[in-house]
Amino acid sequence: MGKLKVLEVLFSGNQDVYKPGDTxxxxxxxxxSEEKGDIRGIQIKCVGKSYTHWTETEGSGDDQRTVNYTTSHKYFKQEVTLSGAGKxxxxxxxxxxxxxxxxxxxxFQIPSMSLPAxxxxxxxxxxxxVKICIDRPWKFDHHAKRLFSIFTVKDLxxxxxxxxxxxxxxxxxxCCLCxxxxxxxxxxxxDKRGYVPGEHIFVSLDLQNNSSRTIVDITVKLQQTAHFTASYCGRTxxxxxxxxxxxLKLDGCEAMGSMNYDRMKMLIxxxxxxxxxxxxxxxLEYCVKIEADISGTPMDATMKHPVVIGTIPAFQHTLRDPSQAPQGIAAYAPYAGQPISVYPPAGQPGYPPTGPPGYPPTGQPAYPPAGQPGYPPAEQPGYPPAGQPGYPPAEPPGYPPAGQPAYPPAGPTTDPTAGLPPPPSYASAVGGPQEIAGKKGAFGTVMYAPQYPxxxxxxxxxxxxxxxxxPSADGGLQPPPTTTQPQSIQQPPYNPYPDEQKDE
Structure with missing residues (x-):
C-alpha cells in the first residue's frame, strides 16, 4: 500500500472478550515509510450488530432478476475522530x-445492555x-478492523x-414388496436437557432389531440449527x-439382534x-440426533432430542425458580468483577484460581511469599507482632481470619454463585480463526474466531x-468411545455480504 506500512487496532492487554458495561x-x-499528506481525518468506531443477507432469483425469462434479502440490526455504534476532521x-x-x-x-464503553453472543x-x-479509517477524499480509504467477543449469560x-x-x-x-x-x-x-461447553452429553440407547435387516451402525450427533430472517421491499x-x-459412532447389530449402550459420553x-x-x-437451537442406519434402505430410524446450551451449568442443588430468572443486564450480576481469561487446562497459567473469593490463594500474584520482597521479615518494622491484628496466622488456607473482610461466610448464603463450579474461561470456536472478508481498501487480512465460555x-x-x-459389563470403568468433530463450523473465507460494505 505504498507509504502505509502498518495500520492496526491494538487492545490493551490483547484482550478479546468483554462484558456489557466494560471499557x-x-x-x-x-x-x-514517508510523509503522508492526503488525509482528511482519522476516524474510529466501535460497533455491535447482527446482519443477515442472501440473494434469490425471482421471475422468469426477460423478467428474471436477482433480489438481495438483507436485515441489519445495530446494538450500538460509537464514533470518534482521532485526528483531523470528520467525514x-x-x-x-x-x-x-x-x-x-x-x-x-x-x-469505548460498551453499553450496559443484554447482548447476543x-x-x-x-x-x-x-x-x-473496532474499526479504524484513514479518510482520503477522492481516493479509497485505508481501514483496518479488530473483532472481539461479548460475554453472555445463559444460566441453565x-x-x-x-x-x-x-x-x-x-x-x-x-417393508419388502407386500x-x-x-x-x-x-x-x-x-442424562438431562441442558449443558454447557466442556460438559459431556451422556447417551443411553436400547436397540431391538426384530427385522430381517442389519443395523449397520448408530450415529449420535449434536446438531446446531441457525434460523435467519431477512427482508426485501417489505417481504420477509x-x-x-x-x-x-x-x-459419536456406535456399532449396530445383525438381523433379529439387539444392542444396549449405557451412558456413552460425547464432549461439547x-x-x-x-x-x-x-x-x-x-x-439458534440445538438437538441430539440419533440415527440407526438400516441396510438396504434409505429410511433410517431417526429421533431428535432438543437440548439447551448455556453458560452456567445446572445441578440439583443449584436449581432456581424459573419465574425469578434475572432479565437483561441483571443476569450479569454474578460475574461482576470477575476476570475473563482464555481457556487453558486447570493449573496452567491463566486458569482462574479457585480459592476463596476476594483473597489471592497462596502463590498467586499479590500474595508475597515469606522472605520475598514486599513481605517484611519477622520482628522488622512493618511486621506486626504475634497476636496483633494483621499478623499472619499459622493456619493453612482460609486466611484472613474468620470475621474479617473477604472471609467466606459460613452457613447459608444468598450469593448467586454459591455452590457453582469455578467460572469458565473462554476458548475459540470449533475450527479456529477464519478469514473475514473486507471491502476494497482493507489493510491486511482479518482472522477471527468467536470466543465462547x-x-x-x-x-x-x-x-x-x-x-x-x-460403566462396563464387569462393573468397572472403560474408556469412552472416540468422538469426531468437524474441521470447522465457521463461515468460509469468502464474502457473501456484498451490500454490507456500505455500512461498515
Whole structure:
C-alpha cells in the first residue's frame, strides 16, 4: 500500500472478550515509510450488530432478476475522530503524518445492555468490532478492523425441567414388496436437557432389531440449527443452516439382534449458547440426533432430542425458580468483577484460581511469599507482632481470619454463585480463526474466531463430584468411545455480504 506500512487496532492487554458495561482501551498504530499528506481525518468506531443477507432469483425469462434479502440490526455504534476532521467536513484542511510510527489512544464503553453472543454463519453473523479509517477524499480509504467477543449469560439453573432426562422411542417397520418384517425399536435417553461447553452429553440407547435387516451402525450427533430472517421491499424470507458440532459412532447389530449402550459420553466443544432472544434476525437451537442406519434402505430410524446450551451449568442443588430468572443486564450480576481469561487446562497459567473469593490463594500474584520482597521479615518494622491484628496466622488456607473482610461466610448464603463450579474461561470456536472478508481498501487480512465460555471438563466434574467414566459389563470403568468433530463450523473465507460494505 505504498507509504502505509502498518495500520492496526491494538487492545490493551490483547484482550478479546468483554462484558456489557466494560471499557475497551487501546491504540491505533500507524507506520508510514514517508510523509503522508492526503488525509482528511482519522476516524474510529466501535460497533455491535447482527446482519443477515442472501440473494434469490425471482421471475422468469426477460423478467428474471436477482433480489438481495438483507436485515441489519445495530446494538450500538460509537464514533470518534482521532485526528483531523470528520467525514462530513468536506472542505476541511488535509493533515500530514510524518514518516515513522504513530499511536492514537482510544477508549469505548460498551453499553450496559443484554447482548447476543458473537456468531458466524452462512447467511449472517453477529459481530462486535473496532474499526479504524484513514479518510482520503477522492481516493479509497485505508481501514483496518479488530473483532472481539461479548460475554453472555445463559444460566441453565433457571430453565424448566433442565435436569429431567428426555427420552424417546421410535418403531420402524421395513417393508419388502407386500411383506413387512418385524419392527426395529430404538429407545434413546439423555442424562438431562441442558449443558454447557466442556460438559459431556451422556447417551443411553436400547436397540431391538426384530427385522430381517442389519443395523449397520448408530450415529449420535449434536446438531446446531441457525434460523435467519431477512427482508426485501417489505417481504420477509427465512433460511436455515444445520451444522454437525460433534459426533459419536456406535456399532449396530445383525438381523433379529439387539444392542444396549449405557451412558456413552460425547464432549461439547466451545459453541455459542442459546442467547439470541434479543436478536431479531438470527436464532439458534440445538438437538441430539440419533440415527440407526438400516441396510438396504434409505429410511433410517431417526429421533431428535432438543437440548439447551448455556453458560452456567445446572445441578440439583443449584436449581432456581424459573419465574425469578434475572432479565437483561441483571443476569450479569454474578460475574461482576470477575476476570475473563482464555481457556487453558486447570493449573496452567491463566486458569482462574479457585480459592476463596476476594483473597489471592497462596502463590498467586499479590500474595508475597515469606522472605520475598514486599513481605517484611519477622520482628522488622512493618511486621506486626504475634497476636496483633494483621499478623499472619499459622493456619493453612482460609486466611484472613474468620470475621474479617473477604472471609467466606459460613452457613447459608444468598450469593448467586454459591455452590457453582469455578467460572469458565473462554476458548475459540470449533475450527479456529477464519478469514473475514473486507471491502476494497482493507489493510491486511482479518482472522477471527468467536470466543465462547468453556469449562475444563476435569475441573468441572471434580468440583461437582460427578464421575465421568463409562460403566462396563464387569462393573468397572472403560474408556469412552472416540468422538469426531468437524474441521470447522465457521463461515468460509469468502464474502457473501456484498451490500454490507456500505455500512461498515
Amino acid at each position: 475497551i482501551y487501546g491504540d491505533v498504530r500507524i507506520v508510514v 462530513g467536513e468536506k472542505n476541511a484542511d488535509r493533515i500530514k503524518l510524518p514518516a515513522g510510527e504513530h499511536r492514537f489512544p482510544f477508549q 458473537p456468531f458466524e454463519g452462512q447467511y449472517g453473523h453477529v459481530r462486535y468490532y 439453573n433457571y430453565e424448566h425441567n433442565v435436569l429431567v432426562p428426555p427420552s424417546h422411542q421410535i418403531e420402524k417397520t421395513v 411383506c413387512a418384517s418385524g419392527p426395529i425399536v430404538v429407545h434413546g435417553l439423555l 424470507h427465512h433460511r436455515e443452516e444445520t451444522k454437525k458440532i460433534t459426533e 466443544p466451545p459453541i455459542p449458547p442459546c442467547t439470541y432472544d434479543n436478536c431479531p434476525n438470527i436464532k 468453556y469449562y475444563d471438563p476435569d475441573t468441572l466434574y471434580a468440583a461437582m463430584g460427578i464421575p465421568q467414566g463409562v
